[in-house]
Amino acid sequence: MTDFAERARAATAAMRDVFPPTPCQRNDYLSDRFGADIWLKREDLTPVRSYKLRGAFNAMRKLGGVRVACASAGNHAQGVAWMCRHLGVDGVIFMPVTTPGQKIDKTRLFGGDRVEIRLVGDFFDDTLAAAKAFCAEDGAHFLSPFDDDDVIEGQAAVAVEMIEQMDVLPDLIVSPVGGGGLTAGMLSYLRAVGRGLETVPEMRLVEPRGGASLTAALAAGHPVTLDRLDNFVDGAAVARIGDRTFAHLSQVPERHVLRVPENRLCITIQELLNTEGIVLEPAGALSVDALRDLGPEIEGRRVVCVTTGGNFDFERLPDVKERAMRFAGTKKYYVLRMPQRPGALRDFLDILGPRDDIARFEYLKKSARNFGTVLIGIETDTPAAFERLEGEMEAIGFVWRDLSEDPMLGELVI
Structure with missing residues (x-):
C-alpha cells in the first residue's frame, strides 16, 4: 500500500471521532430503470449535507489550531x-x-x-x-476548496468508506467533478489499493456541460480557464480545475468524462425528489443523471453513484421545473404578433388543445395600432402538441417566433 492510501485511511479513521460514515445504499428504483445494480454513496447525508467537510477536517487537523x-x-x-x-x-x-x-x-x-x-x-x-x-x-491559513494536498487526501475517505461498506465491490463508480478534489482523492486511493482488490472499480467523471473545466484541461494537456461558465450547477461549475487536482486526473481518458446538460439534470432532480424523496442539489445529482448516457455500458453491472450534496434551496424549485419542462419539450415560449381586431385572441384560444395550458401571457408592445406583440408561454404533455399548435398558428396567419431557438433572446425576454 502506498503512503497516500495509508494517509487516506488514517484520515478516515480520525473522522470517526467527529462524524459517522455516510451510508452506501442500493436503490431499487434506479436499478430497475437502468437494468443494473445501482448504489448511492450518500454524501448528501453528512452533518453539512455534502462531502466538503472531509477535506476541511483533514487539512485543519494537521494545522494544529492555526x-x-x-x-x-x-x-x-x-x-x-x-x-x-x-x-x-x-x-x-x-x-x-x-x-x-x-x-x-x-x-x-x-x-x-x-x-x-x-x-x-x-x-x-x-x-x-x-x-x-x-x-x-x-x-491565517488559506484553505482551498479543492486545490490542496490535504483536502484531496481527506476527500479520498469517500472511497475508503465505500470499499469497507460493500461486500461485493462495484464495477463502476460515477462521481461529479468540479475543481477535482473529490475525484482526485478517490481515484488516487483506488489506484493505490487496486492490486489488493478482487475487483478494481473503474471511474466515470461527470461535469456540467456549462462548466467542463476537466474536459478542457485534458484536451489542452494542462489546466485552462473557461471563457464562459454556466453557474446553475454551482457546486461543480468551476472555470478552472486545480493544478494539484489535475496532476492526479491528467491520465483520465477523455472518453471517461461525461458532460451533462443542465436542463436535463433538472429532470433527474425532480424524479429523485418525487419518487425517492431524495433531495439533491444540482451537483449532487450529476452522477445519477449520467446513468442516462452510460446506457448499455452499465447493464447488468454494479454501479455506485456518489451523490455529493443535498443543500438544495427550495426557492430554486420553480426554476428547476421550468428547465426540466423545456428540456423535455413540454414547455415553450413564443413571441406572437397578434392582429389588433376583435376576436383575434379568441382565434388563438380556439386552436389550443385540451392538454395545452397558458402559463404566461403578456403584451410586449401595447401601443401598436394594427398588431400587438405578445409573449406567451405554453405548457403541454407532449412535444408533438407544439407541432400541431405551430401548424394551426400558421394556418390562421399568426406570425410567431419560438424563443427556445434563440437562448439569448429568451434570457432577455423571459
Missing part, C-alpha cells in the same frame, strides 16, 4: 464552519455580497462563535482575492 480563512458561497464554507466549531479553531469565511441569506445563515449556524463571515465583492473572483489578501496580512 486560524483559517476561505472563500466560498456554498458547501466549502459550511464544511469549514462546521469544522471550526467542532475542532475549536477560529475561521474567517469570505462570501460574495450576492450570496443568498439562507446560505449565510446556515454557515453562521454551523460555525457559531468560532466563525466570522465577511461579505466582499459582487463576484467570486473579488471574494477570493479578498480572502487571500487577508491571509497574507493576518497570517
Whole structure:
C-alpha cells in the first residue's frame, strides 16, 4: 500500500471521532430503470449535507489550531464552519455580497462563535482575492476548496468508506467533478489499493456541460480557464480545475468524462425528489443523471453513484421545473404578433388543445395600432402538441417566433 492510501485511511479513521460514515445504499428504483445494480454513496447525508467537510477536517487537523480563512458561497464554507466549531479553531469565511441569506445563515449556524463571515465583492473572483489578501496580512491559513494536498487526501475517505461498506465491490463508480478534489482523492486511493482488490472499480467523471473545466484541461494537456461558465450547477461549475487536482486526473481518458446538460439534470432532480424523496442539489445529482448516457455500458453491472450534496434551496424549485419542462419539450415560449381586431385572441384560444395550458401571457408592445406583440408561454404533455399548435398558428396567419431557438433572446425576454 502506498503512503497516500495509508494517509487516506488514517484520515478516515480520525473522522470517526467527529462524524459517522455516510451510508452506501442500493436503490431499487434506479436499478430497475437502468437494468443494473445501482448504489448511492450518500454524501448528501453528512452533518453539512455534502462531502466538503472531509477535506476541511483533514487539512485543519494537521494545522494544529492555526486560524483559517476561505472563500466560498456554498458547501466549502459550511464544511469549514462546521469544522471550526467542532475542532475549536477560529475561521474567517469570505462570501460574495450576492450570496443568498439562507446560505449565510446556515454557515453562521454551523460555525457559531468560532466563525466570522465577511461579505466582499459582487463576484467570486473579488471574494477570493479578498480572502487571500487577508491571509497574507493576518497570517491565517488559506484553505482551498479543492486545490490542496490535504483536502484531496481527506476527500479520498469517500472511497475508503465505500470499499469497507460493500461486500461485493462495484464495477463502476460515477462521481461529479468540479475543481477535482473529490475525484482526485478517490481515484488516487483506488489506484493505490487496486492490486489488493478482487475487483478494481473503474471511474466515470461527470461535469456540467456549462462548466467542463476537466474536459478542457485534458484536451489542452494542462489546466485552462473557461471563457464562459454556466453557474446553475454551482457546486461543480468551476472555470478552472486545480493544478494539484489535475496532476492526479491528467491520465483520465477523455472518453471517461461525461458532460451533462443542465436542463436535463433538472429532470433527474425532480424524479429523485418525487419518487425517492431524495433531495439533491444540482451537483449532487450529476452522477445519477449520467446513468442516462452510460446506457448499455452499465447493464447488468454494479454501479455506485456518489451523490455529493443535498443543500438544495427550495426557492430554486420553480426554476428547476421550468428547465426540466423545456428540456423535455413540454414547455415553450413564443413571441406572437397578434392582429389588433376583435376576436383575434379568441382565434388563438380556439386552436389550443385540451392538454395545452397558458402559463404566461403578456403584451410586449401595447401601443401598436394594427398588431400587438405578445409573449406567451405554453405548457403541454407532449412535444408533438407544439407541432400541431405551430401548424394551426400558421394556418390562421399568426406570425410567431419560438424563443427556445434563440437562448439569448429568451434570457432577455423571459
